[in-house]
Structure formats: C-alpha cells, structure tokens
Amino acid sequence: MKKEPSGNIFSDRISDVPRSFIRDILKLTADKSIISFAGGMPNRDLFPVKELGAAASKLFARSGKDILQYSTSEGYWELREWIAHRYKSVKGIGITPENVLITSGSQQGLDLLGKTFLDEGDGVIIEEPGYLGAIQAFSVYKSLFHPARVDMDGIDLERLKQALSDYPVKLYYAVPDFQNPSGISYCEENRRQAATLLEGRDTMLVEDDPYGELRFRGEAKSSFYKLIPGNTVLLGSFSKIVAPSFRIGWLVAAGEVMEKLVIAKQASDLHTNYIGQRIIYQYLKDNGIDSHIEKIRAAYGRQRDAMIAAMEAHFPAEVRYTRPEGGMFLWVTLPEGLPAMDVFKQSIGQKVAFVPGDPFYVNKKDVNTMRLNYSCVDEDTVHTGIKRLGGVLKKMISALQ
Ligand SMILES: Cc1ncc(COP(=O)(O)O)c(C=O)c1O
DSSP: OOOOGGGGSSOOOTSSSSSHHHHHHHHHTTTTSSOOOOOOOGGGGGSSSHHHHHHHHHHHHHHHHHHHHHSSSOHHHHHHHHHHHHHIIIIOOOGGGGEEEESSHHHHHHHOOOOOHHHHEEEEEEEESOOHHHHHHTTTTTTTEEEEEETTTEEEEEHHHHHHHHHEEEEEEOOOOOOTTTOOOOOOOHHHHHHHHHTSOOOOOEOOSSTTBBSSSSSSOHHHHHHGGGGGEEEEETTTOOOOGOOEEEEEOOOOHHHHHHHHHHHSEEEESSHHHHHHHHHHHOOOOOOHHHHHHHHHHHHHHHHHHHHHHSOOOOOOOOOOOOSSSEEEEEOOTOOHHHHHHHHHHHEEEEEESGOOOSSSSSOSSEEOOOTTTTTHHHHHHHHHHHHEEEEEEEEOO
16 A cells, blocks of 8 residues: 655645635535536636637747747746736836736735745735635745735725734735625725825735726726835736636736746746747737627626625525625625524535635634625526525524524
C-alpha cells in the first residue's frame, strides 16, 4: 500500500488555510436536478464562443510561432495598452500601460499582494462579509484579519477608522462595486470618506473590481484608484466580461509597488498564459467589448429582477435582502437564531442550493445570512427555485416562534 507523508511534512502556512467550502458545495450541486443559486460563475450561454474561436484560428494561422513562445512577466503590451485606454475612457482614470501587470486571474493578483506586503501577523482589514477567495489567499501569508462590516452604504467608517488607528494595518481589501458575496456597492460619500481615512497612511487599499462593468441600474461611482492612487492597487479581470477559463486578469499599480509586484510575479509563474492573452486581445480588437457587455448586463438585470420579484412573492416578511444594481449576487438575512446552514440542509432536500454565509466571515459561525447567485439561472427556473426556498423558510421560521 502506498504510504502517505506524515502530517508534519506540511508547512504551517498551508495547514492553517481554510479549504474552499464553496468548491465542496459545488460538488453537491453537480446533480442536474438541483436548482443552484450557489455558484459564482458567469452565464455560459453568454460566452462569445464563435468570436473567440475565430480570433484563435486567425492567430494560429498568422502568428503560430510567436504565440507559442515564452513572453514577458508584465504581459502582452497591446493588451496592457487596451486596458489602460479603457480605464481612461470608462472611468476617467489616467494610467499608462506601464501601470498594468497582467495576472493569472485577479485571484493571482491577491496572492501577489500577499507575497509582496504580508509577513506573519500583519494586519489586513477585510469586509464582513468578505470575498472567500481573498480570505483564503491572505491566510496563506498568516495575516491577522480585522473585519469591518459592510452595509447598504458601504464600509463601516467608524470601524475602519478604529482599525486603522488601533492596529498596524498593511492592506485593506475592498470590493466597492457589487460585492461578492453581498451585491452591495459603496455609495459615493462612503468612498470619499474611506479614501480620506486612508490617504497618506502606510496602508494599501486593494480595490478588487471584477464586477464594476456589470452595472444594470444606477450610476457609476468613483474608483478608489482615481481618488487615492498612491494608496491603491486596483484589480480587474476578463473572467466576468469575456470568459474565466483563460485565467486572465490584471492589477494596476505604480512606482516601487509595481516593481515589487513584478518580482513576485516572476517568482510565481514567469508570466501569464501568453496564448490566452493574445486570443483575448485579438477578440477585443476584432469585436470591441461594449455590445457584449451590454448583453451580459441586460441578461443579469432581468435575472436579478426575476429573483427579487419571486422573493417578494414567496419569502416570509421577516427575511431581508439586498437589491444589487449590478454584478451576480444578492445577500439574504434571516431572522436571528436561524442558521443558514440549517436552512441549507432542508433546502437541498427540496433540490435548491445556495451558499450559507459562514465562509464569508473570518470569525463567525452559524450565521443567519446567505448568498444567492442569479447569473446562471433563467427567469422561470429562478421563480421555481425561490418558491421552493420560500416554502422551506416559511416552515422553519414558523417553527422558531
Ligand atoms: C471579488 C472577486 N475577486 C476575485 C475573483 C477571482 O476572479 P478571477 O477569475 O479573475 O481570478 C472573484 C471570482 O469570483 C471575485 O468574486
């Protein structure tokens, strides 16, 4: 029989990192008869399959030898130029291609930030609830988390101020637009006040923005990178606006911060998948992106509306939920004393899945919150699933009383 290594061969670094609970849940939802609001994936029916195929064929025919070679750690210049130009035209952020580092998804951006900034015990302010992938990425570097609540207006400014003055904090990790998991966006005033608190400090704000382009309602807000560029590293990704399998994202930084991040990138993987960068760039050059993003926004907007309408019709009045203006998720708060994990166990029996809130907190368990994803489920299925979930909630809430 093959002998496994003993437990103490592993580093403390990896032993203490929580396993991705969502990946475990997704295994459960592989059963096709389950209506899943659990995933965090973009809608596969919206992938530009034909256009990407055409871009790839063209490249192999014309530049096969080039696209198969090693490339630079910073990324394909033309793609970095395209990204810099888009920030200028869409968000009014004045950067150059030198400020853009292509990463293997924005998830790698988080890892590079951990490598570059965090020693064991260093402080990280994390949103509560917060993105599980960031909790996992920074946990590898044995950081000390200081959670700060997000509510309808954004980050809890009092808590932010207190954490910044009470602890040495190296990073503040934020998803200011259509946050994963809650769908909440920071309002303009909240951003400005948070920016004022951070400006000039030895703390970097990590502005993770994979969903900002997916706004189907309301007005765009100021990017932190525009407000306080010296204190911000901005992360972006093609995962939600083109396709995630390329694993192509980027980070925006300047000066010495960028120099150090490039060193971390070299040490990690030399460079991001070069064929993927070339295919995405060819696709963007031949097709543009605006009409494709418009299609995604319209579809997610309809699916979000269907979910809210079904919740209004079928959820008990005690249950509260966010009303996102973009992105892929909304956040449900159950009455006190009803753990979402218990609801999950019952709702799986009714063939409906979601993600209980627990993994989005760094120090809370048995929470009464849950994340629902609406990007992958058509409007009729949304209605059926929410009606079933509403039935489960009605029963469990009346049993509480
Ligand atoms: C807030 C947030 N950041 C980062 C990521 C990782 O995205 P990528 O596919 O670009 O690595 C996700 C993925 O769901 C996310 O929700």
